[in-house]
Amino acid sequence: MISRLFGDRRRLAVLRRIDRPAAVMLAAAQALVAAIGWFSDPIWLSVAVAVQLALGGIGAVRVIGPARGELGLARYSIPATAGIAATLFGRLIPGGVSLLLVPIVGVILWSVTYLEMRIERGTGGRTLGDLQLTAITFAGSAGMLALFGTQTWPTPLILVVILVLPLAQRAAEARGTLGAEALGQALLHVLVVAQVGAGAVLLDLPLIVTAALLALAFYTWAGAVDALGGGASGRSVAVEFGALVLLGLVVGLFVYRP
Numbered sequence: 001m002i003s004r005l006f007g008d009r010r011r012l013a014v015l016r017r018i019d020r021p022a023a024v025m026l027a028a029a030q031a032l033v034a035a036i037g038w039f040s041d042p043i044w045l046s047v048a049v050a051v052q053l054a055l056g057g058i059g060a061v062r063v064i065g066p067a068r069g070e071l072g073l074a075r076y077s078i079p080a081t082a083g084i085a086a087t088l089f090g091r092l093i094p095g096g097v098s099l100l101l102v103p104i105v106g107v108i109l110w111s112v113t114y115l116e117m118r119i120e121r122g123t124g125g126r127t128l129g130d131l132q133l134t135a136i137t138f139a140g141s142a143g144m145l146a147l148f149g150t151q152t153w154p155t156p157l158i159l160v161v162i163l164v165l166p167l168a169q170r171a172a173e174a175r176g177t178l179g180a181e182a183l184g185q186a187l188l189h190v191l192v193v194a195q196v197g198a199g200a201v202l203l204d205l206p207l208i209v210t211a212a213l214l215a216l217a218f219y220t221w222a223g224a225v226d227a228l229g230g231g232a233s234g235r236s237v238a239v240e241f242g243a244l245v246l247l248g249l250v251v252g253l254f255v256y257r258p
Helices: 002-017 021-038 042-064 074-092 095-100 102-120 126-148 155-174 179-202 207-229 234-255
Strands: none
Touching: 021 042, 021 074, 021 095, 021 102, 042 074, 042 102, 074 102, 074 126, 074 155, 095 102, 102 126, 126 155, 126 207, 155 179, 155 207, 179 207
């Protein structure tokens, strides 16, 4: 009885330290749906993606809280986008190993929602946010390209662009731009990613390399716009971030095996 009493107290103490337990429940549900999608046929995979949209969308409103004009609205789409990326990317991992990764996926999805909650309170980090969006871009792109194959393009590339659009919108809003200006920056951001993706597909690069180049283009463009907004000269930004993309392309070409 005494051990059970102390066990209950410890359990309650842990629950009190968890900020918004609904975020944990949301991440657990998303991880479960993602795991189901890993082993499903394409039809049921589409159902899993639809469930991720519903869970992530409704759950984000419930967990993150009411909208605030100065923070934008794209942040509510990030949990759903992360869930979709996890569902698609997990299909690249062998079945026996992927089951062991379900708890890790749950923790990662929880961290995505938790970071958005921190940003909502004004305590989140910009660097972590950018890296998070880049990781979602990579995982979603790799899973989408593997699902459809590069030979069926431009279908997978169009779907990747649709997936990246809310991420680009979120990156623009994180820089402090809102409304039509944020949408314009997001569309330009997506256009850059699409151009890099089209080039990689036409070069017939491996799927993982193509996804890595897309993620690199996403991160580089976001960093370049942020640097320009901070007062850096256009020439230095073009040289620094252009060299980064060029380096990624050269590495991809060396990895390429016809």
